Amino acid sequence: MNETPTRDFIRQIIHDDLESGKHDGIVTRFPPEPNGYLHIGHVMSICLNFGVAEETGGITYLRFDDTNPGKEDKEFVDAIEADVHWLGFDWQDRLTNASDYFGQLYDAAVRLVEMGLAYVDSLTAEETREYRGTLTEPGRNSPYRDRPVEENLDLLKRMRAGEFGDGEHVLRAKIDMASPNMNLRDPALYRIRHVSHQHTGDAWCIYPMYDFAHSLSDAFEGITHSLCTLEFEDHRPLYDWFLDQLKPEHRPRQIEFSRLNLAYTITSKRKLSELIGEGHVAGWDDPRMPTIAGMRRRGYPAPALRDFVRRAGVTKKDKLIEMSMLENSVREALGDAAERRMAVLKPLKVVLTNFPEGQVETMDAMNHPNDPSRGTRTVPFSRELWIEQDDFMEEAPRKFFRLKPGGEVRLRSAYIIQCDEVVKDDDGNVIELRCSYDPETRSGMPKSDRKVKGTIHWVSAEHAVDAQVRLYDRLFTVPNPNTADDYHSVLNPDSLETVAAKLEPALGELAAGEAVQFERLGYFAIDSRDDRADARVFNRVVTLRDSWAKIEKAAMAAEQGGS
């Protein structure tokens, strides 16, 4: 897997800044708000910020943007740290919080007041909205806008001292109420919130707003390039305004790139949280969730996620990337890494009528057919086997290479068998196949290379390990659930199917965290939450590509086309 990034427009700017000597080293930051779990969109930002620093020998801060106590939680802090580490990045001792700078931020606010560039406003929230104007009409100055500096200073000190209730006053920058850029219409700098903060406790009852805190925190940390998403583009004039007025030692530059959206998913923290609350998924780490925790539990390898965002690229164009691109990265990573095993998801009994009762043979199966150096494992073989229901068809089309009445098929790493008799229950359902095996066709024997069209997987019934296997599909039925009137209406009711599977014995001892390929089916990983030694639980990471499914689908479409 190629992890070398192409030089996107941001890396080009950084390259140029190093070349020109504008900067001697690069400093970036990943600044999540700890109010939810990280998702696939954040992976892009993490890889960009940490990646760009790694590539240039620079450094990256993990800074929690904790300016809004009440919405933020320690659980999210811990999850975010775990997720960033798991993705493969290390901030070393550079873990900071916006709250670390509350003192400096307050001093900066006082300075703005002293410079006549900020004032305490006493309008209500509703009044403020009315005064702000609209997209097409300018706003009006607040009647409190021209309070004298001394009065502002006094009021600000008393706000900080806790003399006022929530919402009574707010500190605002004095910029331009007629600006076509709404962000410049005297934005709020501080609001009163009598809420204790996870880090600062009750030391403060006024908290800084994002724009003010972010711009200055970047400056305090010596961030050279502050990379964020497109919706902050028209905040940049404000970001720069703080730097222009306060002239901190370091001057960071904000650069915006487009968010990464994945088809058939949503990344709104609010909606994700609702899915959990309403019980549509089991939690933030449900394997169907587009969260890092969910994808990890599902079994996506971290390198696959990194590869995926590298291939998606960094640009300013809105993107909605197809699921197949992510799946390709996952399959590519697992194709090399995962050892092969056999498992039957929907079992159908096969009895080998000419195989001695009670006899057990031991087959050698390759752990990785594309890499013989990874050795073999033994698989028991006996008179009664399980095969996949889908691998038998009573009335099969010509192109069906699997088992059919009177037909032959090869059992992977074992013998060639022939289907002699189909046993049905009273309702006509096929419940058992009576077959005969050809003793001369055992894998490795001279006659084993006899030409047989199909090869299917199997598990010896008496040796099979029972397991629950969870088959996941996309969470939504439409590519862009965000455009639906109500995303609930496009939830995929079949996003999870649970089956009672039969596994080859070796899978009973598989270590957690190790993904394997169930041959002909897909990649599977042990569920980190529900698996037990005596009750195995596997998650399907992703299916294998399936050209037979395509042929079937095409055939069905042709039939319906009514020729």
Add this chain to the structure above:
RNA sequence: UGGGGCGUAGCCAAGUGGUAAGGCAACGGGUUUUGAUCCCGUGAUUCGCAGGUUCGAUCCCUGCCGCCCCAGCCA
């Protein structure tokens, strides 16, 4: 109808004055004891549209069209 962005194949994405890289998907074919992997091959007379400048434009200019973001004391 204010401001800020963006428009290159179904989805991503290079190229930015010299005659359209690459990946994913799709579709053919070959190898194969996974209908997997692997390998080979197929796609833009054209870069949102219309004019203009130029010997020559995806790239420069003008106009138009479409999509996204902004009216939290959220981030």
